[in-house]
Amino acid sequence: MSINRVIISGNLTRDPELRCTQSGTAVLSFGVAVNDRCKNQQTGEWEDRPNFVDCTMFGARADSLSRYLSKGTKVSIEGKLRWSQWERDGQKRSKLDVIVDEIEFMSSRDGGGNAYGNQSCNAPAPSNSAPAPVPYDDDIPF
Known part of the structure; x- marks a missing residue:
């Protein structure tokens, strides 16, 4: 048996990039800096x-x-590792990603979203009213 779980907390290193698959599934990519x-x-x-x-x-x-x-946001993430490999210019490359299952904001939002805030795969652009709460898959108390 093997276990593939990762928990990290740190700051976003760049604004996240939102893109959509051909089938319309949203894919959000971002980087997190974790100090050792x-x-x-x-x-x-x-x-x-x-x-x-x-x-x-x-x-x-x-x-x-x-x-x-957005860049600088402090988050805590739980997910699993996924290894991928590809070839570019005749050289094999690989990397390890964290596939995020859960994310928690650890710092308050200080005015405005990121540069990609008006993009969406499935939802209309948000209004200028107060942001809606982020939906969670389950509400299990700890």
Whole structure:
């Protein structure tokens, strides 16, 4: 048996990119910076070393959340790892993505969405009224 679960928290490194498949499924791609603390052997000081994690979210929630995420937003993410490989210019390449199942905002929104806030795969552009709550798949208390 193997377990494929990942939990990370960090800041978005760029505004998310929303695109749609030919069938109309929303695909939201973004990056999260996660710091790793380690001790510098030469100075004895603790240092933060950033790790940059590519994340992908699918479906209606991806479409909805695209309006609320922007570079610098602090989030907590739970998901699973997906490895992909391809060939470019005769060289094999690969990467590891986190496929997002759950996302939680850990910082308040400070005015406006991102540059992609008016794009949507399935929903009309949001009005200027207060944002609707983000839908969740289940409301299980912890």
